[in-house]
Amino acid sequence: IPVSRLELKLPGKKELVFDQPTPVNHKQEGDFTIAVAYVSLKPEVSFAWTEAVPEEVKAEVRANAAFYHTAYAEEGVLYLKAVGVYEVTRGETNTFEFEVPPGVQINKVTSPSATIVDWRVNEDASGGVKTVSIYVDRLVKGEFTCEVLYDRTLSGLGTAGKLPIPLLRAKAVDRQRGMVALLSTKELALKPVEDSSLTRVGENQLPPTIRQGIDKTIAHTYKYSEGIPALTAEVTKPERKE
Numbered sequence: 001i002p003v004s005r006l007e008l009k010l011p012g013k014k015e016l017v018f019d020q021p022t023p024v025n026h027k028q029e030g031d032f033t034i035a036v037a038y039v040s041l042k043p044e045v046s047f048a049w050t051e052a053v054p055e056e057v058k059a060e061v062r063a064n065a066a067f068y069h070t071a072y073a074e075e076g077v078l079y080l081k082a083v084g085v086y087e088v089t090r091g092e093t094n095t096f097e098f099e100v101p102p103g104v105q106i107n108k109v110t111s112p113s114a115t116i117v118d119w120r121v122n123e124d125a126s127g128g129v130k131t132v133s134i135y136v137d138r139l140v141k142g143e144f145t146c147e148v149l150y151d152r153t154l155s156g157l158g159t160a161g162k163l164p165i166p167l168l169r170a171k172a173v174d175r176q177r178g179m180v181a182l183l184s185t186k187e188l189a190l191k192p193v194e195d196s197s198l199t200r201v202g203e204n205q206l207p208p209t210i211r212q213g214i215d216k217t218i219a220h221t222y223k224y225s226e227g228i229p230a231l232t233a234e235v236t237k238p239e240r241k242e
């Protein structure tokens with residue numbers, strides 16, 4: 001089919017489409033858009049245009065997140081695992097970030113849904129809250145899951161035996177929710193003392209995949225959806241069941 005090269009120059013940033021299936025190449029020259037397409041030879045060719053979406057809008061990413069935490073104590077150390085589930089609802093990204101409370105040591109970051117090429121811990125100048133950045137090998141649309149293993153020492157923490165449970169918090173998301181499960185071992189248990197923006201629930205509220213990964217006794221379970229959750233506990237001997 002004979003074709004003809006058609007070049008159009010329009011003011012501003014435009015995106016053109018024709019009344020026939022043909023690719024259109026756009027380029028900017030100053031304040032004008034140059035659009036080039038190869039169209040079938042016809043007596044008439046129709047086309048339309050819209051204002052081009054700015055790059056900063058195209059690049060905008062919208063996401064929600066949920067973090068499911070489990071915590072247990074051993075002699076001198078509090079061990080935690082958090083499963084983070086991000087849902088990218090708009091755009092795409094290969095970087096995910098979350099905040100870590102002070103005094104926490106990140107030991108391992110993995111993902112069952114993508115290959116993590118690197119992860120980094122960035123500390124603010126005051127030595128307070130840290131930011132962990134995860135970089136994956138592809139642009140993610142939809143769901144991304146990561147698993148974070150971390151711990152903190154029990155020595156010198158809190159007052160009157162109170163131990164703040166360090167919870168991870170996603171950055172740059174629209175909504176976030178999560179759960180916290182305090183676990184008991186044969187030697188030590190975590191007994192809740194104070195909580196804020198948390199609701200006590202049964203362990204059956206944990207997603208099945210999270211429950212299947214717990215090999216210790218679930219003693220207390222909380223969930224949250226609004227506000228910044230805070231939980232303190234004390235390390236005690238587990239209650240003996242009759």
